[in-house]
Amino acid sequence: MKKKWQYALLGFFLGMALLVCSVFHSVYSTQSYGRLINYVGIVRGATQRLVKLELNNEPSDELITYLDDIQENLRDGEGKYDLILPDDEEYQECLGQLEDRWEELKEDIYTYRADHSEKEKLLRDSESYFKLANDTVFAAEAFSSDQIRNLLGMTIALIACIIVIWLFLFWSNIRKILNLESANKTLEDKAGRDILTNAYTVGRFKEVAQKLLDKNHDKKYAVFYVDFADFKYINDLFGYAWGDRILKEYANIIQKDMRSDEVFCRVNADNFVILRYYDSKKELLERQKEVDTRVTEYMRQSTEKHALSVCCGLCCVEDVIEDLKIEGLMDRANFARKTVKTGKFDKYRFYNESIRRKLYQEKSIESSMDTALEQKxxxxxxxxxxxxxxxxxxxxxxxxxxxxxxxxxxxxxxxxxxxxxxxxxxxxxxxxxxxxxxxxxxxxxxxxxxxxxxxxxxxxxxxxxxxxxxxxxxxxxxxxxxxxxxxxxxxxxxxxxxxxxxxxxxxxxxxxxxxxxxxxxxxxxxxxxxQNLNIDVLKIDAMFFPNITTKEKDRLLVEEIIKLVRQFGVVTVAEGIETMEQVEFLRSVNCDMIQGYxxxxxxxxxxxxxxxxxxxxxxxxxxxxxxxxxxxx
The missing domain is CATH 3.20.20.450 (EAL domain)
Structure with missing residues (x-):
C-alpha cells in the first residue's frame, strides 16, 4: 500500500512538472502572439500608406521591401522580426490570401507608375487588401485569445494543483502532528497509570483532579480515601497473587462506576482515592457502598470465600473552610479514614469539625517536633x-x-x-x-x-x-x-x-x-x-489478659505460648498486668516477668x-x- 502511494505521488509530481513547463511555454508564446498581431497590423497600415504615397507620386521601394520582409517572416515563421507561425487554420488561410493579394497589389503599383490611368484599379485592390489584412489581424487576435484562455486554464489548473499539494502536505503534517500528539498522550497516559490496576498514579490523579475542580465550579465534589482492612493478612494467608487480583477487580468496579468529570487512582498497596461529584451526601454513600458490596460479593464467590472489609474517609469540598488544593482534600479524607480504620460497623466517615480539630492538633505537633527535640x-x-x-x-x-x-x-x-x-x-x-x-x-x-x-x-x-x-x-x-x-x-x-x-x-x-x-x-x-528469628525476649500483648481468669481458652493459649517459647530459651514478659489474679496465674504457668500497673x-x-x-x-x-x-x- 505504501509503494502504491509512492508511485501515485511520483506520477502526480511528473504531471505537475509537465504542466509547469506548458505554462511557462504558453507565457512565452503569449508574448510572441502580441508581436504577431502587431506586425500583421503594421502590414495593414503600411500597405495603405504605400498606396497613398504612390498616388501622391512619392514611390517608396524601401517600404515595399520592408513589407516583403514582414510577409516572408509571417509566412515562414523565421526572420529578423522573430514572428511565429501559429498552427491555426483560419489564420493560415487568411495569411495565404493576403500574400496573393500583396503580389497583385505590387503589380498594380508598378502598373500605376507606368500609367496613371490605372488609379481606380489600384484603389480597389488596395481596399480589398485592407479588408483581407483586417481579417488576418482578427484571425491572429482570435488565435491569441484562445491561447490566452488555454494559458489561463493551465494557470488555474497549476494553482489548483499547488493548492492540492499544499493541502495534502498540510493534511499530512497535521495528521503526523495529531498522530504524534495522540502517541504522546497515550505514552503520557500509560506513564500515569498504575501497572497493576491501570488506575491513575497519585501524581497523574492530582493533575487531572485539580483541573476538574478548577473547571467545574458548578459541581459539588468529594474526595474518597479507601482502605481495605487487614489486607496484609489476606496477602499473607492467600498469597500476593490473590491480593493483586482483588485490587485489580476493585479498580475495575470503580472504573465502571466513574462518570464524566470523575477520576480515581491507586495511592499505594490497598489504598485508593476517588474524586466524585454529587447532589446529596446520601447519594455519595450509596455509590461507594455499592462499589464495596460488589467487591465483597466477588470475594464471597471466590474459592477462598474470605470476608473483606473496606473503610472509607470522605471529604466534601463544601465542608472545608480553607481554600484547599487536591492534596489538602486528600489529606483530610485520609484523616477521616483513619478514624474508622478499626471500625466494624461505621465504615464511612465524613471529614467534620471534630476531625478538623484533631488534624489541627496533629499539625501543631508536627510544627513543633524539631524544636522539642532540640530543647529536650x-x-x-x-x-x-x-x-x-x-x-x-x-x-x-x-x-x-x-x-x-x-x-x-x-x-x-x-x-x-x-x-x-x-x-x-x-x-x-x-x-x-x-x-x-x-x-x-x-x-x-x-x-x-x-x-x-x-x-x-x-x-x-x-x-x-x-x-x-x-x-x-x-x-x-x-x-x-x-x-x-x-x-x-x-x-x-x-x-x-x-x-x-x-x-x-x-x-x-x-x-x-x-x-x-x-x-x-x-x-x-x-x-x-x-523459633527461627533467634530473639531473647517475647513480650505477650496485654490483649490476652483481661479475661485470663474467666476464659479457659485464653488461659490455655497463654500457657502454651509460654511453655513453647521457654523451650526455645526465650524469656517471657506479660504486658499490661493489672490484677493479682493475673499475677498468680502467670506465676503458675512459669511466666518469667510481669510489666504492668x-x-x-x-x-x-x-x-x-x-x-x-x-x-x-x-x-x-x-x-x-x-x-x-x-x-x-
Whole structure:
C-alpha cells in the first residue's frame, strides 16, 4: 500500500512538472502572439500608406521591401522580426490570401507608375487588401485569445494543483502532528497509570483532579480515601497473587462506576482515592457502598470465600473552610479514614469539625517536633519489670513522654503517629536511646547498680543500613557494658522483610544487644517465627489478659505460648498486668516477668532512680502484697 502511494505521488509530481513547463511555454508564446498581431497590423497600415504615397507620386521601394520582409517572416515563421507561425487554420488561410493579394497589389503599383490611368484599379485592390489584412489581424487576435484562455486554464489548473499539494502536505503534517500528539498522550497516559490496576498514579490523579475542580465550579465534589482492612493478612494467608487480583477487580468496579468529570487512582498497596461529584451526601454513600458490596460479593464467590472489609474517609469540598488544593482534600479524607480504620460497623466517615480539630492538633505537633527535640522536651519514663520467681525489679522499659515548657504532657498516642507519618520517628528513637545511655552512665559513674533497659525502635530503623552501627557507637560513647541494653521492636516488623530482619537481629547480637519482640499476638505471626528469628525476649500483648481468669481458652493459649517459647530459651514478659489474679496465674504457668500497673506505672527518671536506690538497700525479696502497698498506682 505504501509503494502504491509512492508511485501515485511520483506520477502526480511528473504531471505537475509537465504542466509547469506548458505554462511557462504558453507565457512565452503569449508574448510572441502580441508581436504577431502587431506586425500583421503594421502590414495593414503600411500597405495603405504605400498606396497613398504612390498616388501622391512619392514611390517608396524601401517600404515595399520592408513589407516583403514582414510577409516572408509571417509566412515562414523565421526572420529578423522573430514572428511565429501559429498552427491555426483560419489564420493560415487568411495569411495565404493576403500574400496573393500583396503580389497583385505590387503589380498594380508598378502598373500605376507606368500609367496613371490605372488609379481606380489600384484603389480597389488596395481596399480589398485592407479588408483581407483586417481579417488576418482578427484571425491572429482570435488565435491569441484562445491561447490566452488555454494559458489561463493551465494557470488555474497549476494553482489548483499547488493548492492540492499544499493541502495534502498540510493534511499530512497535521495528521503526523495529531498522530504524534495522540502517541504522546497515550505514552503520557500509560506513564500515569498504575501497572497493576491501570488506575491513575497519585501524581497523574492530582493533575487531572485539580483541573476538574478548577473547571467545574458548578459541581459539588468529594474526595474518597479507601482502605481495605487487614489486607496484609489476606496477602499473607492467600498469597500476593490473590491480593493483586482483588485490587485489580476493585479498580475495575470503580472504573465502571466513574462518570464524566470523575477520576480515581491507586495511592499505594490497598489504598485508593476517588474524586466524585454529587447532589446529596446520601447519594455519595450509596455509590461507594455499592462499589464495596460488589467487591465483597466477588470475594464471597471466590474459592477462598474470605470476608473483606473496606473503610472509607470522605471529604466534601463544601465542608472545608480553607481554600484547599487536591492534596489538602486528600489529606483530610485520609484523616477521616483513619478514624474508622478499626471500625466494624461505621465504615464511612465524613471529614467534620471534630476531625478538623484533631488534624489541627496533629499539625501543631508536627510544627513543633524539631524544636522539642532540640530543647529536650521529650522525657524518658521507665516502667519496671518484675521477675516473678523473686518478686524483684530486674529491668525496665524506656518510654517517652512529651512535656511542654508549660508542664503540659502530650501522650505518645498523639505524637508517635505524627513522627511516624513524617518519617522522623528514627530521630526520636535515637534521642531516647541516647538519653537511656546517658542515665546508665550516670548510675555507673556514681557506683550505683544499673539494671538492663529495653528501648523501643520503630520499623523505619530497620530500613537504615547504619542502624546497628549507629546504636553501637552511641553505646560505646557512654561506655555502657554489654547486657544492659535490649532493643525492642513490634511484631508487625516481622512481615516487612524476613531476610533483612533476621540479619539485623544477628548484627544486634554480635554488637552486644539483646533483642525482644513487643506486642506479640496483635498480628499474625506464629511461634515458628519466634523459633527461627533467634530473639531473647517475647513480650505477650496485654490483649490476652483481661479475661485470663474467666476464659479457659485464653488461659490455655497463654500457657502454651509460654511453655513453647521457654523451650526455645526465650524469656517471657506479660504486658499490661493489672490484677493479682493475673499475677498468680502467670506465676503458675512459669511466666518469667510481669510489666504492668499491678506493680509499677511508668515513672520519670529521677523517680525510678529513687526506687532502685530503695530496692538496692533491701537485700531480701519483697512480698508482692508489700509491693502493691508501695507501688505508684
Amino acid at each position: 522536651e521529650f522525657k524518658v519514663y521507665y516502667q519496671p519489670k518484675v521477675e516473678l520467681s523473686t518478686n524483684r525489679v530486674v529491668c525496665s522499659e524506656a518510654l517517652v513522654r512529651w512535656q511542654k515548657p508549660d508542664g503540659t504532657i502530650i501522650s505518645p498516642a498523639d505524637f508517635i503517629p505524627v513522627f511516624e507519618k513524617n518519617y522522623t520517628i528514627p530521630l526520636l528513637d535515637r534521642y531516647v536511646f541516647e538519653e537511656v545511655c546517658r542515665w546508665l552512665r550516670h548510675l555507673l559513674d556514681t557506683g550505683r547498680e544499673a539494671l538492663p533497659v529495653s528501648v523501643n525502635v520503630s520499623r523505619l530503623q530497620f530500613y537504615n543500613s547504619d542502624f546497628v552501627k549507629a546504636y553501637a557507637e552511641i553505646r560505646d560513647k557512654y561506655r555502657i557494658p554489654e547486657g544492659l541494653l535490649e532493643i525492642e521492636f513490634t511484631e508487625t516488623i516481622l512481615f516487612d522483610n524476613w531476610d533483612v530482619l533476621s540479619g539485623i537481629v544477628e548484627d544486634l547480637h554480635k554488637a552486644g544487644f539483646s533483642c525482644s519482640i513487643d506486642d506479640f499476638g496483635k498480628g499474625y505471626s506464629s511461634l515458628s517465627t519466634i 499491678v506493680f509499677y506505672r511508668p515513672m520519670p527518671e529521677a523517680e525510678y532512680e529513687e526506687l532502685l536506690y530503695t530496692l538496692e538497700n533491701r537485700k531480701e525479696d519483697i512480698p508482692v502484697q508489700e509491693r502493691l502497698e508501695t507501688c505508684l498506682c
